[in-house]
Amino acid sequence: MQGKLGTPQDHVKASRPRSESTRSPSTLHAGSGNSWVLFLRHTTMAAVTAAIVFGFWSTRMEWTADMRLWRAIGDAAIVLLFAALALGPAAKLSARVGKALPWRRPLGIWAALTALTHSVLIIDGWAQWSVRRFLGFEFVPQLGLEARLEPGFGLANLIGLVAVIWMIVLLATSSDRAVHFLGSTS
Numbered sequence: 001m002q003g004k005l006g007t008p009q010d011h012v013k014a015s016r017p018r019s020e021s022t023r024s025p026s027t028l029h030a031g032s033g034n035s036w037v038l039f040l041r042h043t044t045m046a047a048v049t050a051a052i053v054f055g056f057w058s059t060r061m062e063w064t065a066d067m068r069l070w071r072a073i074g075d076a077a078i079v080l081l082f083a084a085l086a087l088g089p090a091a092k093l094s095a096r097v098g099k100a101l102p103w104r105r106p107l108g109i110w111a112a113l114t115a116l117t118h119s120v121l122i123i124d125g126w127a128q129w130s131v132r133r134f135l136g137f138e139f140v141p142q143l144g145l146e147a148r149l150e151p152g153f154g155l156a157n158l159i160g161l162v163a164v165i166w167m168i169v170l171l172a173t174s175s176d177r178a179v180h181f182l183g184s185t186s
């Protein structure tokens with residue numbers, strides 16, 4: 001015999017926050033309208049991002065300063081990205097988590113900004129804007145020529161480049177104006 005909420009699925013449905021399809025784009029994301037709220041959210045995200053970067057940075061003092069910074073920023077980017085991606089599905093399961101949905105857009109924006117910073121620092125500081133260095137070629141004095149010592153390194157950099165390009169596209173469309181233009185299902 002089934003009660004009012006017979007199946008486990010019914011229970012999940014009942015505890016879900018209001019369906020996303022019934023929300024306006026501005027309530028789904030950070031939303032505009034109140035620029036003070038936006039300012040507070042982004043200031044908070046800046047502080048959270050800095051704290052995550054510092055957390056990773058301070059645990060690997062044996063690395064050189066520049067590498068420690070690049071990698072700590074990369075780690076922060078992935079943490080923020082996972083948080084932004086997890087928030088949507090988690091909000092479907094719990095109404096309490098659903099209250100945090102307005103933070104999804106600021107999380108995504110800061111994930112993209114952090115990933116972009118990580119990418120630029122590495123392309124500038126390590127690859128020095130050289131396509132060959134980016135693809136993993138290094139000058140080997142013993143051979144007197146350039147060689148690709150770690151083939152996987154260039155491939156990993158290319159995958160990072162594709163990822164950051166997608167994140168820039170998402171960053172560029174993370175505004176109410178873009179969501180209205182593309183439609184709320186975008």
Ligand code: HEM
Nearest residue numbers: 071072074075077078081115118119122157160161163164
């Ligand atoms: C042009 C784009 C990118 C380039 C060239 C790049 C390059 C690199 C390089 C050279 C490393 C250090 C690897 C090592 O020393 O073994 C690294 C680490 C890392 N990258 Fe990227 N990356 C790019 C984009 C991204 C993006 C978009 C993300 C995340 C969304 C990301 C996340 C990470 C993470 C989490 C690490 C590991 C840091 C650590 O070891 O603690 N990267 N990246």
